[in-house]
Amino acid sequence: xxxxxxxxxxxxxxxxxxxxxxxxxxxxxxxxxxxxxxxxxxxxxxxxxxxxxxxxxxxxxxxxxxxxxxxxxxxxxxxxxxxxxxxxxxxxxxxxxxxxxxxxxxxxxxxxxxxxxxxxxxxxxxxxxxxxxxxxxxxxxxxxxxxxxxxxxxxxxxxxxxxxxxxxxxxxxxxxxxxxxxxxxxxxxxxxxxxxxxxxxxxxxxxxxxxxxxxxxxxxxxxxxxxxxxxxxxxxxxxxxxxxxxxxxxxxxxxxxxxxxxxxxxxxxxxxxxxxxxxxxxxxxxxxxxxxxxxxxxxxxxxxx
Amino acid sequence: xxxxxxxxxxxxxxxxxxxxxxxxxxxxxxxxxxxxxxxxxxxxxxxxxxxxxxxxxxxxxxxxxxxxxxxxxxxxxxxxxxxxxxxxxxxxxxxxxxxxxxxxxxxxxxxxxxxxxxxxxxxxxxxxxxxxxxxxxxxxxxxxxxxxxxxxxxxxxxxxxxxxxxxxxxxxxxxxxxxxxxxxxxxxxxxxxxxxxxxxxxxxxxxxxxxxxxxxxxxxxxxxxxxxxxxxxxxxxxxxxxxxxxxxxxxxxxxxxxxxxxxxxxxxxxxxxxxxxxxxxxxxxxxxxxxxxxxxxxxxxxxxx
Numbered sequence: 001x002x003x004x005x006x007x008x009x010x011x012x013x014x015x016x017x018x019x020x021x022x023x024x025x026x027x028x029x030x031x032x033x034x035x036x037x038x039x040x041x042x043x044x045x046x047x048x049x050x051x052x053x054x055x056x057x058x059x060x061x062x063x064x065x066x067x068x069x070x071x072x073x074x075x076x077x078x079x080x081x082x083x084x085x086x087x088x089x090x091x092x093x094x095x096x097x098x099x100x101x102x103x104x105x106x107x108x109x110x111x112x113x114x115x116x117x118x119x120x121x122x123x124x125x126x127x128x129x130x131x132x133x134x135x136x137x138x139x140x141x142x143x144x145x146x147x148x149x150x151x152x153x154x155x156x157x158x159x160x161x162x163x164x165x166x167x168x169x170x171x172x173x174x175x176x177x178x179x180x181x182x183x184x185x186x187x188x189x190x191x192x193x194x195x196x197x198x199x200x201x202x203x204x205x206x207x208x209x210x211x212x213x214x215x216x217x218x219x220x221x222x223x224x225x226x227x228x229x230x231x232x233x234x235x236x237x238x239x240x241x242x243x244x245x246x247x248x249x250x251x252x253x254x255x256x257x258x259x260x261x262x263x264x265x266x267x268x269x270x271x272x273x274x275x276x277x278x279x280x281x282x283x284x285x286x287x288x289x290x291x292x293x294x295x296x297x298x299x300x301x302x303x304x305x
Numbered sequence: 306x307x308x309x310x311x312x313x314x315x316x317x318x319x320x321x322x323x324x325x326x327x328x329x330x331x332x333x334x335x336x337x338x339x340x341x342x343x344x345x346x347x348x349x350x351x352x353x354x355x356x357x358x359x360x361x362x363x364x365x366x367x368x369x370x371x372x373x374x375x376x377x378x379x380x381x382x383x384x385x386x387x388x389x390x391x392x393x394x395x396x397x398x399x400x401x402x403x404x405x406x407x408x409x410x411x412x413x414x415x416x417x418x419x420x421x422x423x424x425x426x427x428x429x430x431x432x433x434x435x436x437x438x439x440x441x442x443x444x445x446x447x448x449x450x451x452x453x454x455x456x457x458x459x460x461x462x463x464x465x466x467x468x469x470x471x472x473x474x475x476x477x478x479x480x481x482x483x484x485x486x487x488x489x490x491x492x493x494x495x496x497x498x499x500x501x502x503x504x505x506x507x508x509x510x511x512x513x514x515x516x517x518x519x520x521x522x523x524x525x526x527x528x529x530x531x532x533x534x535x536x537x538x539x540x541x542x543x544x545x546x547x548x549x550x551x552x553x554x555x556x557x558x559x560x561x562x563x564x565x566x567x568x569x570x571x572x573x574x575x576x577x578x579x580x581x582x583x584x585x586x587x588x589x590x591x592x593x594x595x596x597x598x599x600x601x602x603x604x605x606x607x608x609x610x
Binding site: 013014015016020021039040042043046063064065066069070072073076077080081092094095097098101102105106107143144273 | 318319320321325326344345347348351368369370371374375377378381382385386399400402403406407410411412448449578
């Protein structure tokens with residue numbers, strides 16, 4: 001039931017101060033999801049002992065190089081490491097063309113299939129779904145077409161209270177209980193109320209990744225009460241004009257979004273090269289939203305393990 | 306009068322064992338030339354404190370990702386660091402298209418001009434020349450169109466023997482002496498033989514970069530008596546079949562090329578991921594060509610400083 005976010009790259013634009021360009025790895029129920037893939041992401045994954053061929057779904061927010069220049073290298077290494085499984089890539093129009101062109105010139109025939117899912121919507125939609133979770137795109141406002149991503153676990157099964165379970169209770173009925181159903185006889189008469197034999201399910205977690213974007217309140221309804229919010233904070237608020245001009249946000253603005261969204265926790269990131277010491281950014285955010293932390297490369301943010 | 310080679314990346318295909326993909330930096334008379342640019346080259350350049358905007362000429366051998374996936378990131382960071390000077394890129398057809406496509410989708414307007422020099426020749430030619438050196442392409446045999454590069458200093462000026470120089474000797478005549486000319490009067494009569502007032506010039510150095518290629522004796526006339534030869538040695542000779550199949554060379558073959566070319570020194574590189582310990586490759590090469598060394602990242606090979 002893992003729900004763990006690992007920051008692989010935390011810097012904006014160019015690598016600096018031992019910080020790399022944007023990439024994150026999300027482990028949800030032991031499935032690995034890669035979010036953005038700046039140059040050197042495969043080196044970061046190797047550094048943190050992540051088996052790259054465990055990643056089956058990659059989400060690219062937009063086509064600025066600091067968010068995707070590591071993708072071709074990662075794909076190549078997946079191939080060299082013997083990947084056979086298909087790889088899903090969700091990203092903006094153009095990404096498929098960029099990948100295809102480079103594969104063509106290198107005369108590479110990958111041993112696995114890439115399923116490109118081009119994101120074109122200007123509105124939120126479910127773009128990925130499996131048995132236990134969904135991913136939605138979060139339309140953002142940047143200089144080029146850009147989406148964040150909302151990862152949401154579905155409601156988990158109710159827990160059976162084994163102490164109260166009658167003997168010889170059938171497996172079929174246990175499945176019903178886990179789904180939250182009552183146990184009824186042929187005529188529809190309730191034999192056991194669900195609540196009498198079950199406990200509430202484990203919490204379902206959610207994570208919203210919002211980079212790159214200017215301050216944008218339109219995202220609030222979609223990320224309402226999210227457990228974990230990553231919001232870019234390229235600048236501090238004394239550079240608000242620069243933030244507006246470049247369609248980025250300040251740490252102050254990230255904290256306002258976290259507050260208005262009633263998020264449980266805020267992670268900062270996408271730091272400008274100009275900030276070597278990040279403490280002032282953290283302080284600026286915490287003044288508004290106390291449960292803000294700095295996204296730091298290699299560190300895990302664990303919601304469930 | 307520097308002539309220094311720095312290995313930035315020494316591995317083939319994928320990064321492994323703390324080795325990066327191919328890239329080299331050549332400092333000739335304080336001008337910096339970048340040869341190939343695998344993913345993470347800009348990180349390596351930063352690690353070794355190289356100011357990236359001192360690089361004005363980049364040479365790309367071929368369009369396999371381990372030789373150029375770091376190029377877009379380097380170009381972006383040059384832009385972010387305020388580059389205004391034009392950048393020359395020498396590489397195979399297709400590279401310009403790959404760069405242009407990615408700049409278009411990122412809606413980036415670089416503050417500097419890229420001069421793309423597409424290499425199409427199947428024969429050696431001078432592709433770059435300045436006042437003190439030339440660069441020639443070295444046609445190689447790989448799975449895709451591939452060139453090595455031969456860097457050659459031009460003959461240097463003869464050195465004035467100040468002890469023997471007559472008083473009030475004109476600057477104009479000194480320039481003539483440096484060029485190797487005699488000093489003659491109006492009627493053509495020799496007043497001073499050049500050798501009487503000068504000493505031989507400093508040595509002019511040469512460096513041949515040969516990666517990626519199968520064993521190819523056709524390169525020998527061009528690289529004859531080169532001072533420094535880098536020749537790829539992806540495999541050891543027990544994997545000769547694999548080398549042939551993939552159009553790569555073994556350490557043994559690299560040493561034979563060095564011997565037949567009468568090179569002064571051989572540098573090995575482009576190591577397969579399968580070799581963690583490189584000593585056996587070095588031993589295999591040294592058995593044929595004693596002055597072979599392993600190319601190691603961060604190390605300088607200094608011909609003149």
